[in-house]
Amino acid sequence: MIKLRPYHLFAVIRQIATGPTKEDEIFKGIPVVTQRILENPDEELELVECFDDACVDCIRHVPDGSGCVWGKDFSCQSALHLERAYKVGQDMERILRKLDVEWGAHMPAREFLFLAIEKYPARYAENPDGAYRKQYVAGMEKIKAMWK
Numbered sequence: 001m002i003k004l005r006p007y008h009l010f011a012v013i014r015q016i017a018t019g020p021t022k023e024d025e026i027f028k029g030i031p032v033v034t035q036r037i038l039e040n041p042d043e044e045l046e047l048v049e050c051f052d053d054a055c056v057d058c059i060r061h062v063p064d065g066s067g068c069v070w071g072k073d074f075s076c077q078s079a080l081h082l083e084r085a086y087k088v089g090q091d092m093e094r095i096l097r098k099l100d101v102e103w104g105a106h107m108p109a110r111e112f113l114f115l116a117i118e119k120y121p122a123r124y125a126e127n128p129d130g131a132y133r134k135q136y137v138a139g140m141e142k143i144k145a146m147w148k
């Protein structure tokens, strides 16, 4: 079972288009999860609110006895500033609404990626010329070509 925070679904889709990027030196976990999905797209994937399988290898996932809002025993920069954590939380809730699923929803990874593409094709559209938008569009096309 792959555990992913909702917005990491979209990072995986972008990464399927780009392959490993410079950002992956920081977010090392996304390439690991992307590779796992490419090797076995039928593995179950579950949406979680806490640290996920992409966080495990991330250099921002640091041991911290106090824990943080994303989980115990570790902290992450995205959770240490309340305003940022609040925005990340809002984004995750927005994604759940867009996909019409709840926390703990699970299905084969391939189906989750198609659900994301079908229900939230406008992800990153607030900046249509931005790198994330272009990567996402390319990722959507690549996934459709690869698995349909």
Ligand code: SF4
Pocket (backbone or CB within 6 Å): 027, 029, 051, 052, 054, 055, 056, 058, 059, 060, 061, 076, 077, 078
């Ligand atoms: S540890 Fe934090 S920055 Fe790293 S992947 Fe997880 S949520 Fe993102």
